[in-house]
Amino acid sequence: MRGRRGSSVSVAVLSTLTLVAGVAGCGGDDGGGGTSAKPGTFDGKGAITWATGKDTSGYIKSALDTWNKDHPNEQVRLIELPEAADAQRQQLIQNAQTKSDAYTIVSTDVVWTAEFAANGWIEQLPEDAFPMDKMLKPAIETAKYFNKLYAAPWRTNGGLLFYRKDLLAAAGVTEAPKTWDEMKQACQKVQAKNPGIGCYAGQLEKYEGLTVNFSEAVQSAGGVVVDDQGKPNVNTPEAKQGLDFLAQGLSSGVIPKDAITYKEEEGRRAFQDGKLIFHRQWPYQYALANATDGSSKVSGKFAVAPLPGLSGPGKSSLGGLNLAISKFGKNKGTALEFIKFITSEDEEKVQLEKTSEAPVYTDLYDDPGLQQKFPYLPMLKASVENAAARPRVVKYGDTTLAIQEEAYAALTGKKTSDQALKDLQSKLESIVGK
């Protein structure tokens, strides 16, 4: 009895499996890019969607309300993606792999442009649609791939040097340091009076922040990670000086040992607790460290400056978000019009006021009204104007991991800077294929 029942059950199982195997066999997996690289035609009008990260400030909703009131037949619906960039990317890629028309406009991180464009997931955009001459050059660069525009710059971001102006003043240092040596000297003077306080920290945990900080150190010493032609070039004396600033900083104690575990938030806690004199951080820290509700011990005691470098001002890595049009979306005419609207100077000004997200228009940084509200704007302008994009390569995931692996090995003393950079160069060469 058991045997008979068993056999008819197994027959059923087997037939089900054969069935699904057949179904699986039918599904193709040959995706890949198209063959042309010309701007698409943007003529369809109608309802569209916009997939972007969580709208935490409520600004996006209010902007959509404005647009939707004026365009009853071209409504834009917001699709909120998870807050984490990795999760957003995953969802956008899934959408592209299934060639779904669920998303029309997609917000893309500045480091995704190459990957999305090369895979043919986003449309090439007409350059004359946007007032590019008024925008920050480095921000536009992040939206380009093979010298063609694939997205509209929307939000940008650059690193700033937060410093304790009270301690510097007490130690007789009147100006923010412009070079690493000046910074170290300032630290010695401050530490003479305040033993135990850390000199400098950034984001050195093994994650994307390390790629940002490593690239900044290399650029600030006059080197490059990947050059304009897309060729890796890190086995250079300049890159070594950059990496040494971080590695020797950690071994000599200029950078506190704990800093190897710092992401943005860990570092912010340390700075707000008064444990650091200098801190490389994104502008968002400004308002939080100035909070007067007791959460910050350094409220009103700090100022910001552009990042220091080896022999002059440093060169920040660029953050930010661009807006692209999905190849598989419908009504791309409306999509382009909407992107023009939301990335217009007027909207960017509203966005800055409501969300403190840095705009891509040069003029807004000079606006006295805005400067009063965001005193760091002139410094941020100096930072982003001089900034460089992170490596713009199709296999960004592999590239950033290679950088993280080697930089982390040098920072933790597992490898010498020379060895790490040599290994990084060969890894990057095999990833980029040049």
Next chain:
Amino acid sequence: MSVTVEQPDTTKRRPPGRGRSRHEGVGRLAAYLVSPSLLVLGLVIGYPIVSALRLSFVKSIEGIDPDTGLITRTSAFSLENYTNIFKGDTGAVFWNAFWNTTTFTVVTVVIETTIGVCMALIMNKAFRGRGLVRASILVPWAIPTAISALLWRWIFAADGVANDVLHANVLWTTEGFQAWLAVVIADTWKTAPFIGLLVLAGMQVIPAEVYEAAKVDGASGWRTFWRITLPLVKPALVVAVLFRMLDVLRMFDLPFVLIGPHKASVETLSILSWYEMNNLRFGPAAAYSTVLFIYVAVVAYVFVRVLGADIVGRGIERSR
């Protein structure tokens, strides 16, 4: 899956000749009746497995068009996704992850079993406030892994509670043995209650007379535990341990959130698979998953064979 159809025992009352066809008819009916569930299982379990297996043999070759920058991609069936896993640099990464996965499994399961059994012994005792103790022991189990990993990350932060209590300055989340240890501690905290709960269920069906008899015979508490509690609770314990092993072998979220991805000291096989998938190499990702699948299957098979884990409930029949 416990889909069993009890057939009405009608054969005895029928002439033998007709009973046979009648029996076949009932069998077929049974097959039809369970086919919807089998279809669902086939779709949600069978299809993904077969599809992933097929994908693991698809090798895609990518190039970049030098003029447009667009990716050109062709794919072919090949064994390369598997052979690449064991070759060169990726081979070193794989064996490191394999080692981590295995050591995590052995160490955490041993610790968790010991603590879990102790917890069950405590929860099984009758004392005042027993409800409270039971509830508090089970709290960690009720917290999602990702959340508990975040909590432990706070504890193991450079300026966190762990360093405060130890009066030390250990950088737990950096590469090294301490990262591995942090994962073991957090995993034990979270899942020892699971073993405790299953073992407790096993203990509660042990009749009180057995213990009374032992007491009359003058057996010590220790002896009672080894000679009575442990053998009688073994079927439940073995299943609990098996479940835990299968769970740890595919561990992903705890090291990923607590320590972070790409940390060689805590990288597990599932993390490798995730990384490949995250970089759109679905073939190699499927190959990694398949290797892990085979590893899990082998461990489960050996475990069932060696310890006679009773996962389908046959033991209850046998003991009756």
